[in-house]
Amino acid sequence: MSLSVSPEFADLCQSQVALLQGLGAAWSAVYITEKLQSEAQPQLVPVAVAPPPSADWLDSTALSLPPGTHLEAIEESLPQISETLWRGEESAQSSLALRQQVVLPLLYGGGVWGLLVTRREDRCWNRQELLQIREISRTLAIARRLERQRLWYEQRLHEQQHQQQRERHRLDDLLHQLRNPLTALRTFSKLLLKRLLPADRNWPVAESLLRESDRLQELLLRFEGQLEPLAVTALETSTLALPEATCSSSKAPFPLAAISLTAVLEPLLATAAAIAQEREIGLAIELGSELAAVKGSASALTEILNNLLDNALKYTPRGGLVAVRSLGQGGDSPRQGIEIADTGYGIPAADQPRIFERHYR
Known part of the structure; x- marks a missing residue:
């Protein structure tokens, strides 16, 4: 025995x-x-x-x-x-x-x-x-x-590692299957842009397709990058060391630089306009002629504004209105703001204290 x-x-x-x-x-x-x-x-x-x-x-x-x-x-x-x-x-x-x-x-x-x-x-x-x-x-x-x-x-732990490895293989397969049609979509978008003239009314549509496919590819790369640290390694039982702080308590990983709000907003508003038209929702855009440059992360700001626009369009009924306005403040402390408002259902008063709670819907 x-x-x-x-x-x-x-x-x-x-x-x-x-x-x-x-x-x-x-x-x-x-x-x-x-x-x-x-x-x-x-x-x-x-x-x-x-x-x-x-x-x-x-x-x-x-x-x-x-x-x-x-x-x-x-x-x-x-x-x-x-x-x-x-x-x-x-x-x-x-x-x-x-x-x-x-x-x-x-x-x-x-x-x-x-x-x-x-x-x-x-x-x-x-x-x-x-x-x-x-x-x-x-x-x-x-x-x-x-x-x-x-x-x-x-x-x-060994069973968990084995299960996680199987899940990782499944994710890799799904990412591979998603990457193939995405590559085809980008290729078709480029071919359309080559065949169309800038004055063609379909040019903005093809340009939006290419832009969104590029954004999807960037998100896939970021997703793959986040999967790597999730691999479980063997525990070191010979030492007693506390793990380092996770990203939730660390500094923001986004590099800060001067960015143009116009460059960030234009592609997002083009996509929002197409969605609003399909859903029969009015889209009012009231932006200043020159939006001040701000310091931040272009990718993070794009995600934030895209989520706000997506929520406004998602929860506004047919026949409603979504408005995008620029807010500026001069003086010694100049500020540039963007307001996104809608005539949707709104957030119930009981849920408003949990607006910034992660994954709460």
Whole structure:
């Protein structure tokens, strides 16, 4: 029977057996088993034996209990230590006058994790020694329970890594399938622009197709870049280090630079105009002749304005109106703002405090 035993647990068993030798034990052994069901027949495998036996003995020796004997009842079928002894009663001392072998089950947390067996030939165990033996058995039981928990968590982690790897492969396949039609869309858009003249009324449509396909490609690249850090690596159990702060608490990853609001808004408004026309929604654009340049991230600002326009169009009923206006402030602290308003349903008062809560809808 092969059981999972770490080198650390084996070393602990050896050290506890050495303590028993220091108490005068002529022979000691630590047996372990898996946590079995009550109806199962346990088989105990030696982990540490002193004096050390031959290698063949360790490979072939297992302690088997009589049929029908359970580890929970081991103290009834093997030489046991009376509870009165732990209370120090003299009658217990006399009843153990001839007892030289002690067998204790490794009991902890509702599980039976093995046996501790020790004996000596020249004299009986006294009360103080028996108390030490019981503490040794408890130490071994706690250690085995902790090791079994560690093995369980490692197994769950391995399964999670395997599941995540399968999910990653599925995502890679989906991204690959999405990338192919996107490449075709960009190619067709470029061909249309080559065949159309700028004065053609379909030119803005083809230009918008190419622009949106480029934006989709950029989003795909960003998505793929975000997948890389999600790969789970093996945990380093030899060190205790706190992980670094995640991106939610770190500084913004977007580089800041001077950007033109007009360059950001024009393609978004062109797309919004097409959607508004299809849904029979009015779109009023009231922008100044010259919008001031602002410092920020063009990609982040594009996402923000696009989401605001998308929400305005999504929640405005047919026949409604969406308005986009520029707001400026001069003086010593010049500011440039963009207002997006609509005649839609609005946000219920109960939900308004959660407007900026992530993923809340």
